[in-house]
Amino acid sequence: MKLELDWKPLALVPVVALVALPLTGSVSTWLTLTVAGLAMGMIIFIIASGLTLIFGLMDVLNFGHGVFIALGAFVASSVLGSMGDWTGSQELWRNLVAVFPAMLVAMAVAGAVGLAFERFIVRPVYGQHLKQILITMGGMIIGEELIKVIWGPGQLPLPLPEALRGSLLVGDAAISKYRILAVAVGLFVFGLLAWTLGRTKIGLLIRAGVQDREMVESLGYRIGRLFVGVFVVGSALAGLGGVMWGLFQQNLIPQMGAQVNVLIFIVIIIGGLGSTTGALIGALLVGLMTNYTGFLLPTATQFASIALMVAVLLWRPQGVYPVASSR
Secondary structure (H helix, E strand, O other), rough: OOOOOOOOOOOOOOHHHHHHHHHHHHHHHHHHHHHHHHHHHHHHHHHHHHHHHHHHHHHOOOOOHHHHHHHHHHHHHHHHHHOHHOOOOHHHHHOOOOOOHHHHHHHHHHHHHHHHHHHHHHHHHHOOHHHHHHHHHHHHHHHHHHHHHOOOOOOOOOOOOOOOEEEEOOOOEEEEHHHHHHHHHHHHHHHHHHHHHHHHHHHHHHHHHHHHHHHHHHHHOOOEEEHHHHHHHHHHHHHHHHHHHHHHHHOOOHHHHHHHHHHHHHHHHHHHHHHHHHHHHHHHHHHHHHHHHHHHHHHHHHHHHHHHHHHHHHHHOOOOOHHHHHH
């Protein structure tokens, strides 16, 4: 029997946007804030998707996820810093030739460190959530200190490439060029994850292994190796998200991952722990709420995401797309 998609959570994003329209005062301001919110949401989704995969498929509470975010951003800063002729060009394609390799290198380094993190820190505490929280937080603190040793403890600038600076005018609305790129990358990541988990043999094996690991292993498949691969992919996605977030903020600090962690956990709680689609909805809602509230009531910006999470959980205590119905 084919399950029908629950459309109500999907309607939350346009509903929030439409409610904000009369409050912002003008269509151009609303459009600028909306695109900025969607871009921020897509960046948060890229970061959160890695943690969503790790928790939803492996049942691992990885509070050290932030170290991969910071690591990816700092690695990208080194790569982009060595490509000044490309990032300083006015031609968009030359900028992208610099940015995309920086993303790939950041993902590769974050994934490799994630492999070691899983092997030596997470593997001994599988199935023990309290110990997972404590030991992964310890791992993040150690990771931050190592970043300070390599790149220094101070703030590091990460300027946007020349052609990605500035905005495009749509009527009276100013749409940031980089935010358009962020939305495109976020949609690509979501589409790739949805296709991999829902349409490929690897995705089928992973989902089957979550439901009945012994049965899948009895068929000759090494589920343990697949789960390690999931952890590596999740860490690599955090690295990619770190690059996007660093370019979004245009400066880096070793603690940036820990700061973003709060938003990430709000997103995956709103989405339903382990749900990729739910994480996308949660991230877009957080991005929009943060931008609208920052414009309308700046002093309440920090509280807006928490208030949103409370409201969603009062409506659906298990999140907008609980894992049981999302896979």
